[in-house]
Amino acid sequence: MAYFQVLLCGSGVLLASSSGGDPVIGFYATRFVRAANSELAEQLAKESVLSEWRPGGLYSDANKGGIPLLITDSVASVSLLTGIRKRRAKGYTFYLSD
Template identity: 35%
Template sequence: MPFFRVMLHGEHVEVPAEDGSEPIVGFYVTFTVRAPHADAAVLQARAALMADWHPEGKWGAVNRADAPHVRAESVRPVGWFTAWRSPVRMGYVFYPAS
């Protein structure tokens, strides 16, 4: 079964900034998943993301808006060695409104 790297873009959240500046309203995050095809890879990555944004999840607990609106920005196959060396979740990159 192949591996894929899936970049997701989430919007319409509202997370207070730690420094008191504009709240966070969107983010990008990349997942590495093993799936039979690209569509299944997107579904797996999306499920992992939504677990973080569930009301009891890491980000859902501080989000003052609804669950994020998520779309796949890119999906590409990667080799097993790249997948093996990559974390499942490559960290969130957040951005504020402005």
């Protein structure tokens, strides 16, 4: 098994912005996963993100939109050390409506 870095773009969400301005409508998220191949890595990364947006997840109550539509921007293999160090990395880079 190898480690992969998967960059995902999510759209279709609707969150109030912390500044009170335009709402958040999407995000980018990077997930580091261990998988047998890049296709499985993509699936695992997507499931990791979606679990936070489904009912009971971290963003489910605040999200006034739908479950995000995820598009994979990239999947790249990473070194063992990088995979181990960043495997638990979470987080999002949100973007606002135009």
